[in-house]
Amino acid sequence: MLDERDRKILEILQADAGTSVTELADRVALSVSACSRRIQRLEESGHIVRRIVVLDREKMGVPTTVYAMIKTAHHADEWIEAFRKAIGDIPEIVEAHRLTGNYDYILKIVLPRVEHYDVIYKQLVRKVELFDVSASISMEELKGGASVPVGYVQ
Template sequence: MAEELDPVDARILDILQQDAGLSVAEVADRVGLSASPCWRRIKRLEDTGFIRKRVTLLDADKLGLDFEVYAIVKLSLPSSENLDIFEAAVAHWPEVVQCATITGREDYVLRIITSDMHAFDKFLREKLLSLNIVSDCESHIVTRGVKNVTALPLGIVTPHVTS
C-alpha cells in the first residue's frame, strides 16, 4: 500500500510541481508552516519517492525544437529479447522524450522532438529503422499543441490523502 499523504503534504507537492524554484520559506509560507518543518516534509517526500526530481522546463520553440511527432511502433517479433533491445536503444536516443508500451496491435508509442522534418527523417532512417526489429512505424506529426502540462492531477487522488 502506498504511503499516505496528509493535506499539507499534498499542498506542498502541488506548490512544488507548479514552481520547483520556490524557496523552502516561500513554500512554508503558502502552506502555513515555518521553514524547518516544511523542509523536513519536503525531504521526507523526496526520500520516499513522491518527489523524483526537480527540473527546469524549457521553451522548445525558442530552442528550435518545435517539430513533434508521435510514432506508433510495431516490432517484427515482440519477444523479450527484442523488447529489451528496443528499450535499450530508445533510452539512448535524445530525440525520444517519451516512450510507452501500449496494448493493441502495436507495441510502443514514442513522442519524438526534433528541429524539422529532415531531422526527423534522419532519426527515422538512422536510428529507429536501422534496428531491423521494427516491422512498422506510423508517424503522426503534431500540427498544434492543445494542452501540455507536467503537473499531476493531485485533486483526483483523494483516497491517498488523509484528513
C-alpha cells in the same frame, strides 16, 4: 498518509520546483523548518522522484512534435532490451510507452522541423527491426506538462 498541506506542497513544486522553501512554507502556512522536513519526507518516501527544469522547446530549437506508433513482430526480452537501448540512445525521443491495442509502442519525438523525422526514423530502424511505423505530426499542443493530479494520493 499525506495530508492537504503535503498535497499543496506537491502541487506547488510540480508547477515550479524552484520555489524557495520560505515561499513554499508561507503558501502552505508552515514554518520553514516544518516545510523543509515535509519536503525531505516526501523525497524519502518516493512521492518526489526528482526535480527538473523544463526548457523552452522553441528556444532550444526543437519546436516540432511527432508521435510514432510502432508495431513489431518481436516480443522477446532480448528485442525489447535492444529497443529500449536504441530509443535511449536517441535524445530526440523524449517519451516511449508500450501500449495495448493496434500498436505496440508510441514514441514522442521532438525535432527542429518535420523533415528531421526521417533522420530519427533511419537511426531507429538501423538498430532494431520494426514491422510497421506510422507517424503523426502534432499541429498544436492543447495541454502539456508533466504534472500529475495530487488528489488521489493517500
